[in-house]
Amino acid sequence: MSAINSHIGDKSAIKSENGEKIGDNYNESAINYKEKICDYLSSQTEARTQDIALFIGLKQSRTKDYLAELVGEGKIISNGANRNRTYSIRK
Known part of the structure; x- marks a missing residue:
């Protein structure tokens, strides 16, 4: 019974087909948001966090x-x- 309990809540034991842990914060939506941020900054000289958050x-x-x-x-x-603090795209 103790062997079963040792794995409860252990997300590192659960892996997807490509080897990433299930439950990781880094996923497709993260990539999409980061692309949106880069697109937004490409059209701006610089922007504040507040402006970027509102946009995305x-x-x-x-x-x-x-x-x-x-x-x-x-x-x-x-x-x-x-x-x-402001952010700008690296050129």
């Missing part, structure tokens, strides 16, 4: 997560700090 239809907190991923991937640039 997400809360600012989730938008910040995607923006951080895009900065980490080198696709966009973060300018400024905290409330004055």
Whole structure:
């Protein structure tokens, strides 16, 4: 019985056909939102998190997560700090 209980809630034990863990936050919708952000920034000189969140239809907190991923991937640039932060597309 203890062997069964050790796997309850262990999402790492559940894998999809392509090897990704089921329940990962990174999925097709994440890719779509990140593409929308890049498209939006391509048409803007720079934009604030609030403007980007409004455009893609997400809360600012989730938008910040995607923006951080895009900065980490080198696709966009973060300018400024905290409330004055803006983002622009890397050229």
